[in-house]
Amino acid sequence: GAVVSQHPSWVICKSGTSVKIECRSLDFQATTMFWYRQFPKQSLMLMATSNEGSKATYEQGVEKDKFLINHASLTLSTLTVTSAHPEDSSFYICSALLIASSSYNEQFFGPGTRLTVL
Amino acid sequence: GNSVTQMEGPVTLSEEAFLTINCTYTATGYPSLFWYVQYPGEGLQLLLKATKADDKGSNKGFEATYRKETTSFHLEKGSVQVSDSAVYFCALSTNTGNQFYFGTGTSLTVIP
Numbered sequence: 001g002a003v004v005s006q007h008p009s010w011v012i013c014k015s016g017t018s019v020k021i022e023c024r025s026l027d028f029q030a031t032t033m034f035w036y037r038q039f040p041k042q043s044l045m046l047m048a049t050s051n052e053g054s055k056a057t058y059e060q061g062v063e064k065d066k067f068l069i070n071h072a073s074l075t076l077s078t079l080t081v082t083s084a085h086p087e088d089s090s091f092y093i094c095s096a097l098l099i100a101s102s103s104y105n106e107q108f109f110g111p112g113t114r115l116t117v118l
Numbered sequence: 119g120n121s122v123t124q125m126e127g128p129v130t131l132s133e134e135a136f137l138t139i140n141c142t143y144t145a146t147g148y149p150s151l152f153w154y155v156q157y158p159g160e161g162l163q164l165l166l167k168a169t170k171a172d173d174k175g176s177n178k179g180f181e182a183t184y185r186k187e188t189t190s191f192h193l194e195k196g197s198v199q200v201s202d203s204a205v206y207f208c209a210l211s212t213n214t215g216n217q218f219y220f221g222t223g224t225s226l227t228v229i230p
């Protein structure tokens with residue numbers, strides 16, 4: 001099946017530093033990837049849609065200058081949390097879109113990255 | 119528009135009890151429906167899915183049937199185990215896959 005990995009699985013950083021999270025589709029190419037954020041005991045909230053070779057599309061209320069997304073290849077998207085603060089602490093989950101057929105596509109989810117900002 | 123409404127938790131059951139977690143949806147077109155499970159401290163794992171009406175998804179003893187007439191995709195398991203304790207998310211996806219809608223999640227605790 002389609003596998004999506006994330007690295008790192010957890011990270012602790014100091015306030016004011018930047019953190020990069022990688023999302024890779026291991027056995028398929030993905031022109032489109034998605035980044036979600038999950039607060040404790042809550043559901044996933046879509047942050048942005050990442051398109052290979054073009055700018056990401058951010059959801060309303062998500063600061064694009066704070067959450068930098070780069071989709072430089074068909075198997076890799078990165079999310080950089082710039083100048084992180086404690087309120088950015090969260091669980092970040094990515095997904096990659098598999099084009100299964102002309103009429104059906106499916107998102108496959110990574111295992112998530114837990115970010116803790118001290 | 120598209121949305122998923124999921125039974126609120128938390129749900130606490132004794133081992134070997136029957137489980138039902140209700141999920142209903144609203145959608146335009148013909149969505150695919152999913153159940154994901156999230157164990158404490160971990161990411162989402164796909165539990166089962168159904169891509170068209172009347173399909174039944176099943177995995178690890180869990181089942182859910184895509185009911186278009188009632189716009190439902192209820193999750194069931196005949197006999198839960200302590201290891202089933204987790205949060206369960208119902209989700210809907212458009213066929214393009216570009217739009218994914220999650221329910222709020224239902225926390226299940228199974229006690230011995």
